[in-house]
Amino acid sequence: MVGSANLNIMIKAARKAGRSLVKDFREVENLQVSMKGAGDFVSRADIAAEEILKQELMGARPTYGWLGEEGGGEDGQDPTRRWIVDPLDGTTNFLHGLPHWAISIGLEHKGQIVAGVVFDAAKDEMFFAEKGAGAWMNDTRLRVSGRSRMIESIFATGIPFAGRADLPETLQDLARLMPACAGVRRWGAASLDLAYVAAGRYDGYWERRLKPWDLAAGLIIVREAGGFAHAIDENGDVVEDGNVIAANEAIFDSFAKVIRS
Structure with a gap:
């Protein structure tokens, strides 16, 4: 798989930030014994990762805009392109020593996401996609999976904390969905939930009140893997909106009907 120059820049940046986070993650495991300080340490790890990503991405494309979870947004000289970045999706997992977190980088061009990278550094799984070039790990x-029966399918979501x-809404979703499916997972990293739908590990995923940096990269990865990803509100x-429902084509309508009702 040979990607464009932009995709290669994104993958390189994710790997560099990933190395820094993996080192910090090992340190967090040592900090578990004293809870005091672990939270601050993770915040610093998060900010350090965003700085690495910003140096790499803006260094290579200084005219692009920027939207990051930690540093907020900045307009670029080129108003049509911007990086949308979450340096550490799954912070709570990271803080608890759970190896399920990711770096998420989306590239937007004229309001459309054209490339995305989701890097699970702890497992060395690099998910990426570019418009029209398919999705890869x-x-x-x-x-996406080929399952077409709800009862054989597993779904992922985020449960509000x-x-x-939005907790009552999610509990209602679960009450409707759980009797109709093979299980629901809550693994705590939206970008990886989307990547797992693309990889056929989950059959579908839905969540409300997400931020652009949670979604940008994962959306194009799902779509390029042959899946559907739409807003929960059909229009x-x-x-x-930050409300997403994603699934393979065969199951999307039945799944969406449950969530949208």
Whole structure:
């Protein structure tokens, strides 16, 4: 798989930030014994990773805009292109020593996501896609699952925490979905939930109130792997609304019906 210059820049940046985070992750495991300080340490790791990504991406493409989870947004000289970056998706997992977190980099051109990279550095799984060139994990071409029966399918979601207002909605979703499927997973990293739909590991995924940097890279990876990814509100814009429903083509309609009802 030979990607464009931009995709190669994104992959290189993700690997560099990934090395830094893996080193910090090993340190977090040592910090588990004293809870005091682990949270601050992870915040620093997160900011350091964003700085690496910014140096690499903006260094290579200084005219592009930037939207990052930590540093916020900046307009570039080129108003049509921007990087959308989450340096550490799955912070709570990282803090608890759970090896399920990722770096997410999306490239937007004229309002459309044209390339995406989701790097699971702990497992060395690099998911990436470019418009029209398919989706990949390392050297393997990705395809969404072929399951067409809800009862054989597993779905992923994020369950709102710490008193977020959308908890009742999610509990209603679960009450409708769980009797109709083979299981629901909550693994705590939206970018990897999308990447796993693309890889056929999950049959579908839905979540509300996400941010652009949670979604940007994963959306194109799902679509390039032959999956559907849309807003929960049928007329909505996924990235702007932050409400997403993604699945393989065969199951999308039945799954969407459950979530949208």
